[in-house]
Amino acid sequence: MGGGVSSLSKVCVVGFSARDDADVDYTFAAIGVKKPEVDFSSNCGNMISAIGPFAVNAGLVKKEDGPCTVRIHNTNTGKIIHSKFPVEENEAKVGGSFAIDGVVGTGAKIELAFIDPAGSKTGKTLPTGNVVDTFDDIRVTCIDVGNPCVFVRASSLGVEGGILADAIDAHPDLLPRLDSIRRQAAVAMGISQTLESVPGSIPKVAMVAAPYTHELISGETVEETSCDLLVRAISVGQPHRAVPITVAMALAVASRLEGAVVREVTSSSPVDADGVTIGHNSGKLLVGANFDNSGAVKDVTVFRTARRIMEGTVYAD
Structure with a gap:
């Protein structure tokens, strides 16, 4: 809530699910920071970390003490996520030894398995039908896993891959160039009919580079x-x-696609055999992608923490 940045301006609406394969329904809303808008077009993987524990603590799901799994249906994408975490004294356990780069302290580990995550909005892993497309004379890979994403090599835009967030903000033309690529990709991916109608939250756009x-x-x-x-x-x-x-989910899959711009910058000697270790502004994140015998994405797994920081009441007209 608040903070003036997009990663802190989000709303999750959670309730009972009528589906046989889910315990709760979860709808995500991205709240505009610079524009007065509410965008329901995408999902948020980070916020899913809190949905399972919230469902248990709010009494939407009854679980015995010990390891539990809450099956979450994301209404934005129609996808299912399995959230695994410990329960203690009828509530989601908060304390633990698991740490995440960029998050202060440690907490109980939450395992998120995104089931059949490909084609979340477009119905295809590669919405344009190509591993590589070109927009504004820049080679990109458009992929839809978890959310539609567009990946471009940082070097193609004349910046270092380790550029920090404040430097991106201060750069004279980097954000407009990335948004131009993002909007063209959205049309090519079938997300929007025109450049002007592209939603703010999808497709995501990101720069990648070798470590x-x-x-x-x-x-x-x-x-x-x-x-x-x-x-x-x-x-x-x-x-x-x-x-x-x-974005990390899409990266994990794109890093395995021959010819993708992400594959071009991914180390051939993985840090961890369980997946790809992604370096970001605040540290690292391990993401595992599993494929079936046909080469389709079976699931993508990440590990997070979550804790309740406040309760309140929201009034809306």
């Missing part, structure tokens, strides 16, 4: 050998201080 030793927002140094690739994501027109989970 190298550089500083994070915190001032700490991340070593070249600690991650498999770098990403700098834009969310609703603003540089993300970490990486949206849905």
